[in-house]
Amino acid sequence: MTSTPTLPTPAITRAGVRGWAALGVLMLPTLLVSVDNTVLSFALPAISEALRPSATGMLWIVDIYPLVLAGLLVAMGSLGDRIGRRRLLLIGATGFAVVSAVAAFAPTAELLIAARAALGVFGAMLMPSTLSLLRSVFLDREQRRLAIAIWASGFAAGSALGPIVGGVLLEHFWWGSVFLLAVPVLIPLLVLAPLLVRESRDPAPGPVDVPGIVLSLLTMAPIVYGIKALAVDGFSPVAVLAIGVGAASGALFVRRQLRRPVPMLDMRLFTRxxxxxxxxxxxLSVVSLVGFLFFVSQHLQLVIGLTPLQSGLVLLPGLLTMIVAGLVVVPIARRIRPGVVIAGGLTFSAAGYLLVALTGGGAPWGVLLAAFVLLGAGIGGAETVSNELVISTAPAAKAGAASAVSETAYELGAVLGTATLGTLITASYRATLVVPDGLTAAQADAAGETLGGAVAVAAGLPDALGEQLLASARAAFDSGVGVTAVIGIGLVATAAVVALITLRHVRS
Known part of the structure; x- marks a missing residue:
């Protein structure tokens, strides 16, 4: 008998200079999105004083962008698989740059919210495309793990760059200048991406699922609205109804995707x-990170009294730690199981929140610096390992949709971080603020909405009355910090337990 010859396993082509140059280009939109989120946090006090939004309006200025983005990420990831991921990336970059310029000159809070919503639409085109294109550029898993670590560090790098550049801009220009940062970042992308990044798409895409897109939006928006309403106003039939509508829409979305021969999102991926x-x-990691930044950016500027640039410098060590942790974890993940790596890293994040909980709302800037270093160390490593697992466990043809799930988790975490932890702080502020006698009804209303509103009102009052209002407002703002810090500990601890349980069979 003659034995059947064993065919050699085809060698996986390793990326060369062009591949790593393509990585640099694909990091630009990642850098931009993280810069945008961080800069906005630092610009909130200036926006609050200039546009005088209500407390709800202030939260929507922050929330509307990641809400729209998260609702459309899966749809855009699927669309990129269909029409070409590079093409969708270029469309998104063009639209994002144009709308950023519009947002910079928004005259009212309502128009700024609308511009931020439009930015969410185009941002949803950017993020899944970048991560899924990495899958097609880096076929070798070791190279891909390093590339994803570098890509993930773009979030931290952008966060580190955002406060510094944003601080300089806010000290010399108006708040709208922070949105113009998108233009110089995206122009190189539009020029270099067609030259360095090959087009990539699903060879057998399904039809565009319009009802699925609508259902994904109807899942996200009502749930986030309901959470925000419960946190601010307590139990109400409207909030419960909104969450119910979102849950029902989500169930219909899952049912529809399971029944379609070519689903927009293969729900069976979640059985892995x-x-x-x-x-x-x-x-969970991003919820804890964004909730921390929502508090600390305002505490440093409006309570301690630092400038935007000084506040950015306080957070810089923690943001740099996120970058270093994301890169250092790559060789560690080769030898130690991912679940153990993630859980061990998130222990540092829990310790960071514990520092804040022990010192309470009056934490000095040095304690906040140390707390954010610990928080960043854990989250930086966890994000690198988790993103690599999402990409490596999904079929290559569905890389866009799988990447969109990872990005949806990130952006949903940003929404929930503000909607839960941020809203709890705002609700505590409104409940405990004691407005001193001598203010008009309009001044009392403005001061009672947000800390930024109180600072703006105090600037126009006599010195003694202004100081009295500021002291009350700062104490009220910090009153909810202890509770939110304990919730932050719970979030990262839960993420660590989830990693240990779900990843216990995943080898290094």
Missing amino acids: PAFSGAVVVNL
């Missing part, structure tokens, strides 16, 4: 523990 566990880790 490595995939679903990594997504949950992403979600």
